[in-house]
Amino acid sequence: MRRFFEEEVVYQIYPRSFQDSNGDGIGDLNGIISRLDYLRELGVKILWLSPIYASPNADYGYDISDYFSINPEFGTMDDFERLISEAKKRGIRIVMDLVVNHTSNKHQWFIASKNENSPYRSYYYWRKGRKDNKLPPNNWTSNFGGSAWTYVEEADAWYLHLFTPEQPDLDWHNPKVLEEVEKILRFYLDKGVYGFRCDVINQIYKESLADGKRRVRTIGLEHYLQKENNHQILHTLYEDVFSHYDCMTVGETGGVDFKNARRFTNEELDMVFQFDTINSDSRKIPLLAPKMQKKRFKRTLFAWQKELDWNAVCFENHDQRRSLPRFGNPKKYPYESGSMLATLLLTMRGTPFIYQGEEIGMTNYKNLKPEEYKDVVGLYIYSLLRKMHLPRKTSERVASYFNRDNARSPMQWNGEINAGFSTGVPWLPVNGDYQEVNVLKEQNDEESIYKAYKTLLKLRREDDVLRYGTFEETRTKSSFIAYYRLYEGGLRFVIANLTGHRVKLPQWIKRMRGEVLYSNYCGAGFLFKKVLRPYEALIIKIR
Numbered sequence: 001m002r003r004f005f006e007e008e009v010v011y012q013i014y015p016r017s018f019q020d021s022n023g024d025g026i027g028d029l030n031g032i033i034s035r036l037d038y039l040r041e042l043g044v045k046i047l048w049l050s051p052i053y054a055s056p057n058a059d060y061g062y063d064i065s066d067y068f069s070i071n072p073e074f075g076t077m078d079d080f081e082r083l084i085s086e087a088k089k090r091g092i093r094i095v096m097d098l099v100v101n102h103t104s105n106k107h108q109w110f111i112a113s114k115n116e117n118s119p120y121r122s123y124y125y126w127r128k129g130r131k132d133n134k135l136p137p138n139n140w141t142s143n144f145g146g147s148a149w150t151y152v153e154e155a156d157a158w159y160l161h162l163f164t165p166e167q168p169d170l171d172w173h174n175p176k177v178l179e180e181v182e183k184i185l186r187f188y189l190d191k192g193v194y195g196f197r198c199d200v201i202n203q204i205y206k207e208s209l210a211d212g213k214r215r216v217r218t219i220g221l222e223h224y225l226q227k228e229n230n231h232q233i234l235h236t237l238y239e240d241v242f243s244h245y246d247c248m249t250v251g252e253t254g255g256v257d258f259k260n261a262r263r264f265t266n267e268e269l270d271m272v273f274q275f276d277t278i279n280s281d282s283r284k285i286p287l288l289a290p291k292m293q294k295k296r297f298k299r300t301l302f303a304w305q306k307e308l309d310w311n312a313v314c315f316e317n318h319d320q321r322r323s324l325p326r327f328g329n330p331k332k333y334p335y336e337s338g339s340m341l342a343t344l345l346l347t348m349r350g351t352p353f354i355y356q357g358e359e360i361g362m363t364n365y366k367n368l369k370p371e372e373y374k375d376v377v378g379l380y381i382y383s384l385l386r387k388m389h390l391p392r393k394t395s396e397r398v399a400s401y402f403n404r405d406n407a408r409s410p411m412q413w414n415g416e417i418n419a420g421f422s423t424g425v426p427w428l429p430v431n432g433d434y435q436e437v438n439v440l441k442e443q444n445d446e447e448s449i450y451k452a453y454k455t456l457l458k459l460r461r462e463d464d465v466l467r468y469g470t471f472e473e474t475r476t477k478s479s480f481i482a483y484y485r486l487y488e489g490g491l492r493f494v495i496a497n498l499t500g501h502r503v504k505l506p507q508w509i510k511r512m513r514g515e516v517l518y519s520n521y522c523g524a525g526f527l528f529k530k531v532l533r534p535y536e537a538l539i540i541k542i543r
């Protein structure tokens with residue numbers, strides 16, 4: 001029997017920036033409810049919400065102070081229950097974010113844990129420091145820069161945090177932590193939630209606290225990246241909880257390799273996120289501007305298709321710069337390259353994840369000033385570079401590249417005030433391009449990225465070959481990508497130009513005959529075709 005997530009497409013919502021319903025400038029649950037018809041019409045059936053739990057917002061929801069209540073900025077538990085039931089009426093299911101590598105430092109457990117005699121002490125990593133408690137217990141650095149340890153006077157000890165100091169790491173050696181997490185899972189699954197996206201789930205188990213090898217980033221990683229007990233813990237969660245519900249789980253697993261990914265997706269989780277494709281544009285020297293590297297992009301896509309039978313496929317999320325400027329050309333070919341990316345995303349084997357705004361080709365900020373940044377990463381990098389006496393302009397350029405606000409700018413619904421996101425002052429400025437890039441315009445334009453998504457989503461739903469078919473790569477020049485999908489005698493050929501130039505096709509493709517199921521150029525006949533136009537993408541049904 002096929003499972004729901006193998007048949008449907010997931011849409012990620014960053015609630016803070018999706019739709020504000022009460023004019024406070026912050027997106028909320030009622031806002032999401034008001035947009036359910038939009039999502040139904042688009043054709044997505046699963047919504048993953050970035051964290052909506054109570055949070056002091058040091059990392060905008062990824063620091064949770066109470067897992068059993070909703071952030072009042074977003075609404076109430078009643079609103080959340082209404083969201084689940086309104087979604088259900090439309091055939092849509094809700095997936096939550098599960099953040100259990102760490103809690104907020106304002107969580108009751110952590111507050112209590114400062115007391116050495118509290119039963120909560122061992123929920124976290126409290127340790128004495130080196131050199132008479134003056135230096136951190138080891139040399140680990142946090143994912144967001146700086147030491148991974150913070151000293152607390154009243155506890156007279158240091159605690160570990162792989163992210164900001166406001167996000168103390170839970171100690172998964174303690175079986176109580178597992179018990180608590182199982183309670184959270186059951187609480188939401190019993191409410192009718194369809195599953196969880198599990199935050200940094202391949203780092204939860206710290207095998208040892210020994211010094212890490214010296215490296216540029218995240219010193220200590222080798223002591224906690226996907227350890228054996230990490231797999232054991234997830235298997236226990238699977239056995240105890242997930243396997244008893246009709247639910248979906250996807251792990252955020254940065255740095256995952258094929259071997260571990262296969263384990264994670266076997267009686268632990270259903271899918272994992274790999275970041276090789278998204279990061280295929282990064283350069284060895286961090287200060288160099290990222291650049292689309294077609295060969296690498298293709299290689300990573302193909303490799304992950306080959307290595308796992310079924311996995312998550314995505315080009316964007318709330319931590320990443322937008323995919324259109326990364327892998328397409330928003331200036332000259334916004335529609336062509338945006339619809340080309342949509343074609344790839346929706347014709348891979350696996351469950352596609354669309355990130356809010358991707359379906360209309362939203363882009364990164366052009367001129368967001370560091371004073372306007374909200375993201376801890378952007379702010380940290382900017383201040384670090386300034387401390388290193390780099391010129392302001394250079395610091396701004398580099399920080400704006402890492403700044404995760406790029407993906408979090410408010411959703412652009414229309415050309416009216418604040419792009420229709422809010423009647424108040426948006427918590428993050430609306431991107432300056434909202435007059436040209438917005439849902440309403442995309443819906444009215446004859447040709448648009450939105451329409452491409454809608455068409456492709458429908459096609460995928462109606463075509464078993466695209467949904468269930470095996471993936472067969474072909475070897476071609478790096479300027480274009482081509483692959484087959486094969487299912488019960490049906491064959492589809494997907495071909496896409498990855499460049500803004502015309503690309504000549506080889507003989508074997510020119511000779512191919514078939515029916516065009518989708519083309520992002522109107523009036524395209526595949527017969528007699530010799531070249532692909534800029535970012536042209538086609539799905540052909542081979543007879």
Ligand code: NOJ
Binds near residue numbers: 059163199200318
């Ligand atoms: C990954 C999340 O996607 C990111 O937004 C967050 O900052 C870190 N995990 C820490 O929770």
